[in-house]
Amino acid sequence: MDFTPDDTQAETTALSARVLGKSADAAEQWRALAGAGLLALALPADLGGDGLGFAEVAARADRSRPRGCRAALHEPSAPLTTVPDTVGEAADGVWQLTGVKTGVPYAADATRILTPVALPGGTAVALIDPCADGVDLVRTPSSGGSPEYTVRLAGVRLADTEFLRDRSPGHAVATLHRFALAGALALGDGLLAGALALTTRHLAERTQFGRPLAAFQAVAQQIADVYVAARTVHLAATSAGWRLAAGLDADTELDVAAYWLTDQAPAALATCHHLHGGLGVDREYPLHRYSSAVKDLGRAIGGAAHRLGRLGERVAG
Structure with a gap:
């Protein structure tokens, strides 16, 4: 390839x-x-x-x-759930949706929120207006400060045309998850590469005892570990994205890349902070934005334990 x-x-x-x-x-x-x-x-x-x-x-x-259309991928204690507790019931010629979604980024600014729901006979993805009657947005904290919400649905009324229906059982939700995960991996790849570049430049420019920090063996070994993590995540994310773009089955590759990102990126960012010394925790210095975004992203795709569990289930069939 x-x-x-x-x-x-x-x-x-x-x-x-x-x-x-x-x-x-x-x-x-x-x-x-x-x-x-x-x-x-x-x-x-x-x-x-x-x-x-x-x-x-x-x-x-x-x-x-x-921002534009945002996705409500999670429910309480159920990241990226494929069996939504959010349900739609037919009433008076329309559908009424009830449920709770968590960790929805930029929900208040969205044009529509792509929302997996359970309907009689299967699942679908509803296109919900965040300003519609019955939609309650509750701002919740995030590491980086980006807007994030819990979305509560109480009898939200939708027409039949406001759903992305399944071509086959679970197809619409699985497709939404697949592309959301691939996008998260692309973003995580960029964040880790950016933090590596920022740290490498700092080590080359900052001197101690008359030598650049990068010249010290212990420092070189630590930044090498960050490089290995960044390249591993990049290869895994690129492989998964390539298969997805080519129309091939990419689910296993996506799960592998998601595990590597959630497992390796936090430790790599911690090393970047350490190598910066006190500058690494200065609010005026941009490194904290990378680490905060990585924390939010890892949580958004379920965390390392969840991703490893999903990968194990897939490999075991």
């Missing part, structure tokens, strides 16, 4: 870096991404998009956290 980015993917990555580098404000970044056409990469041409696939979207995702 050749994971070398093609010209389109390379240009997408470069354009994303240029656009995002112009401002640190999330709202301005979002508008700039839209202005550059980077939010329409995967839309079909008849809807004004470029008709590209996951590989091109991932090239942008590892550098940004765009």
